[in-house]
Amino acid sequence: MLGGMAWDTERTKRLLLDAAVDEFAAHGPEGARIDRIATAAGVNKERIYPYFGGKQQLFAAVVQRELEQLAAAVPLEEPDGGTVDLPEYAGRVFDYHLAHPHLLRLLQWEALCGDGSAPVAGEGRRAAHYAEKVAAVSRARRGSGGAGDAARGEVQLPPADLLYAVIALAGWQFAAPQLARMIIGGAVDADPAARRAAVVDMVRRLAL
Amino acid sequence: MLGGMAWDTERTKRLLLDAAVDEFAAHGPEGARIDRIATAAGVNKERIYPYFGGKQQLFAAVVQRELEQLAAAVPLEEPDGGTVDLPEYAGRVFDYHLAHPHLLRLLQWEALCGDGSAPVAGEGRRAAHYAEKVAAVSRARRGSGGAGDAARGEVQLPPADLLYAVIALAGWQFAAPQLARMIIGGAVDADPAARRAAVVDMVRRLAL
DNA sequence: GGGCATTCCAACCCGCCGGTTGGTGGCTTC
DNA sequence: GAAGCCACCAACCGGCGGGTTGGAATGCCC
Numbered sequence: 001m002l003g004g005m006a007w008d009t010e011r012t013k014r015l016l017l018d019a020a021v022d023e024f025a026a027h028g029p030e031g032a033r034i035d036r037i038a039t040a041a042g043v044n045k046e047r048i049y050p051y052f053g054g055k056q057q058l059f060a061a062v063v064q065r066e067l068e069q070l071a072a073a074v075p076l077e078e079p080d081g082g083t084v085d086l087p088e089y090a091g092r093v094f095d096y097h098l099a100h101p102h103l104l105r106l107l108q109w110e111a112l113c114g115d116g117s118a119p120v121a122g123e124g125r126r127a128a129h130y131a132e133k134v135a136a137v138s139r140a141r142r143g144s145g146g147a148g149d150a151a152r153g154e155v156q157l158p159p160a161d162l163l164y165a166v167i168a169l170a171g172w173q174f175a176a177p178q179l180a181r182m183i184i185g186g187a188v189d190a191d192p193a194a195r196r197a198a199v200v201d202m203v204r205r206l207a208l
Numbered sequence: 209m210l211g212g213m214a215w216d217t218e219r220t221k222r223l224l225l226d227a228a229v230d231e232f233a234a235h236g237p238e239g240a241r242i243d244r245i246a247t248a249a250g251v252n253k254e255r256i257y258p259y260f261g262g263k264q265q266l267f268a269a270v271v272q273r274e275l276e277q278l279a280a281a282v283p284l285e286e287p288d289g290g291t292v293d294l295p296e297y298a299g300r301v302f303d304y305h306l307a308h309p310h311l312l313r314l315l316q317w318e319a320l321c322g323d324g325s326a327p328v329a330g331e332g333r334r335a336a337h338y339a340e341k342v343a344a345v346s347r348a349r350r351g352s353g354g355a356g357d358a359a360r361g362e363v364q365l366p367p368a369d370l371l372y373a374v375i376a377l378a379g380w381q382f383a384a385p386q387l388a389r390m391i392i393g394g395a396v397d398a399d400p401a402a403r404r405a406a407v408v409d410m411v412r413r414l415a416l
Numbered sequence: 417g418g419g420c421a422t423t424c425c426a427a428c429c430c431g432c433c434g435g436t437t438g439g440t441g442g443c444t445t446c
Numbered sequence: 447g448a449a450g451c452c453a454c455c456a457a458c459c460g461g462c463g464g465g466t467t468g469g470a471a472t473g474c475c476c
Contacts, residue, residue, distance in 0.1 A: 027238075027321075028236070028238070028320060028321075030235075030236070030238050030239045031238045031321070105320065107384060107386075107387065108316055108319075108320055108383070108384065109320065110386070111316075111383065111384050111385060111386055111387075112236060112313065112316055112317065112320070113239075114386075119386075120386050123386070123390065126390055127389075127390040130387075130390045130391045134391070157406075157409070157410065157413070158406075160391055160392050160393065161392075161406045161409075161410065163391055164380070164381070164388065164391050164392060164406075165377060165410055167380070167387065167391065168376050168377055168380035168381075169373060169376055169377070171380070171384075172372070172375070172376035172379070172380060172383075173372070173376075175316070175319065175380075175383060175384070176315060176316065176319045176379075176383070177319060177325075178315075178318065178319055178322070178327075178328045178331070179315065179319075179375065180372065181335075182331065182334055182335040182338045183338045183342070183368055183371055183372050183375070184368050184369070184372060185368065187325065189325065198365075198366070198369045198372075201365070201369075202365065202369065202373055202414055205365070205413060205414055205416070206410055206413055206414065208413070
């Protein structure tokens with residue numbers, strides 16, 4: 001039609017996926033409406049079925065693509081040459097969630113709708129990804145362990161717990177904004193920089 | 209009929225609420241089915257409308273009741289005279305989530321289904337409740353602030369941030385079990401005591 | 417016994433929504 | 447031009463599910 005360029009099936013699929021990300025993130029696999037996705041994409045809804053098979057498969061495709069984009073946007077190795085600043089990393093995780101609120105919502109829908117104990121799609125790859133991050137944290141901390149803290153009788157937190165804390169502290173206020181709003185007083189949207197600074201500060205204290 | 213005791217409207221309402229908790233926690237306000245709730249309660253579904261008004265109101269009633277139960281079961285102030293042990297409080301929050309997985313799921317559904325910025329049902333009371341907790345934390349810390357930490361140039365974390373951290377650290381592994389499983393290696397179910405200890409330890413470090 | 421409220425049962429209405437189908441026209445390839 | 451795929455449009459189907467209604471049984475109060 002007005003877009004003119006027919007014959008580009010990849011573009012059609014991409015338009016559908018783009019619209020589906022918004023719709024699924026907003027309403028979840030149950031509440032999402034096929035018609036809304038098609039309308040938002042500027043594509044007829046029937047196109048979904050030859051390309052993806054149905055609503056559930058479209059949701060799976062959306063989650064998969066978002067995870068791939070995450071893996072591409074957040075590389076394992078630090079680009080600046082190997083030094084790992086964990087509090088700053090927490091800040092970047094916060095930034096990512098702030099800029100891409102879809103991902104966490106999709107993961108929450110996945111957690112809520114799926115069986116809690118059953119492995120999710122692509123769990124193997126994703127677990128390996130996190131194991132790599134834990135290893136990176138462990139590597140980075142081995143050198144930076146201050147003797148002063150050791151003198152205080154403190155034992156460092158296990159790297160996995162630390163990574164868990166980073167993700168929880170950075171992510172919780174996006175996952176449960178109504179709680180964060182009621183506790184903090186202002187929403188995340190009110191002053192993102194302050195929230196980011198708080199997360200960075202908390203991780204800094206934990207990483208001692 | 210078989211229950212015999214008709215005429216006990218409170219009992220009927222309670223039966224409906226009990227069944228609704230399970231149904232809503234499992235499927236959310238959209239995916240929940242009125243018929244399933246009524247059947248599980250052993251009550252006819254029409255009873256819902258005179259008592260609660262509809263599906264959404266029933267969901268709100270369920271959330272409210274569960275929150276009241278949490279507040280009653282996990283007080284912040286020690287009953288033995290007002291001392292506040294924040295790490296231990298985090299541990300008790302963890303215990304509560306472990307024993308009552310419904311609550312956090314309900315809050316997640318609420319967060320996902322509701323408009324992110326619009327106030328949720330009963331937000332005023334709930335916000336006041338959290339403000340009270342923040343005040344208690346603030347009161348408790350004023351005395352315990354170690355001079356040693358001040359000598360190190362450390363400023364204490366704001367009480368609200370601290371309470372936020374407690375709730376986030378204790379709750380995240382129940383809210384996103386698949387992430388926790390992939391990061392930590394074992395699920396929460398595998399070794400709850402270890403996870404609890406980790407949460408308590410992290411809060412202890414933050415509360416310094 | 418006569419009102420009145422509560423509950424059960426059993427349909428029923430109606431809108432929504434996932435998915436399908438048939439027809440038309442355009443673009444590409446041969 | 448003929449064949450074939452791609453996309454649009456429009457209508458349609460069928461089931462599901464929230465919510466409603468009417469009728470009958472039962473217990474409470476006067």
